[in-house]
Amino acid sequence: MPATTEALPHPAASPSPRRTTTIEWTHHTWNPFVGCNIVSAGCTNCYAMRQAYRLQHAFGFPSYRGTTRKVKGRPVWTGRVNRSSDAKMTEPLRISQPSLIFVNSMSDFWHENAQDSWRAEALEVMAAAPRHAFQVLTKRPENIAPILLRMGVTRLPDNLWLGCTLEDHRVADRAAIIARVPARTRFLSVEPVTARVGRLALAGIHWVITGGESGPRARPMQAAWIREVRDQCMASGVPLFHKQYGAYRNNPLCAEAGMSEAEAAAIDPPSNGKGGALLDGRLWREFPHAPGAA
Helix, strand or coil, X not given: CCCCCCCCCCHHHCCCCCCCCCCCCCCEEECCEEECCCCCHHHCCCHHHHHHXXXXXXXXXXXXXXXXXXXXXXXXXXXXXXXXCHHHHCHHHHCCCCCEEEECCCEXXXXXXXXXXXXXXXXXXXXXXXXXXXXXXXXXXXXHHHHHHHHCCCCCCCCEEEEXXXXXXXXXXXXXXXXXXXXXXXXXXXXXXXXXCCCCCCCCCCEEEECCCCCXXXXXXXXXXXXXXXXXXXXHCCCEEECCCCCHHHCHHHHCCCCCHHHHHHHCCHHHCCCCCCECCECCECCCCCCCCC
């Protein structure tokens, strides 16, 4: 863990905060802007594309206007990014209990089509709410350094957790990029894992999330891929949060032990995660060490 000079409140240890999302590793989502586009294999079945399409076309949310369209019958991002309302931009300030807040679940904070002024507003909100930890996850880590340079930002808020997605070995180099960004807490999200990731660059990384893909057209995964990540985390002293298998056919109780889905669900229920989440008999639900901790 990096040396720190002061201990900040750790929202992961907060006593049962109210959740407004089903994402297991956070308490709330916050979207100061919305919209994205596909950049790698992990985006193929993006849940946010489907959700944004409904919000745009079925509910007519103004901030989602023009962000999606149908291609061969499936919702797809257009690449347009829109700022959310003023009320949405300042939403975390009205959450009183220390919480984990996933930033831009419907976009990418470092998207090239997002305006720097929007990012500046969001960073000001984060700095004004030190009781929270803001989880900023990207598939574009190469954009971070030039954006910060352009914005004149030399230090990110201490309560910003900066992460990147690694869905397979083809994008594993993202880990080394994120490790160079001057953030107090850096993490990797190996989710949705679609192939073996291989050796990870864990120097300068403080947390790893793993998980299989869920939803329509979800791709298969193997528990062996998660074990390989877990073993590297254990060897490096990096906390691991295994979220889910995505479907019971991926769960080792079915794929390796030969159980039926019903038998597996009785041991590893959906409440652990979609398709269960037990890995070799236990749940891995670790969080980064509290800032300032040894």
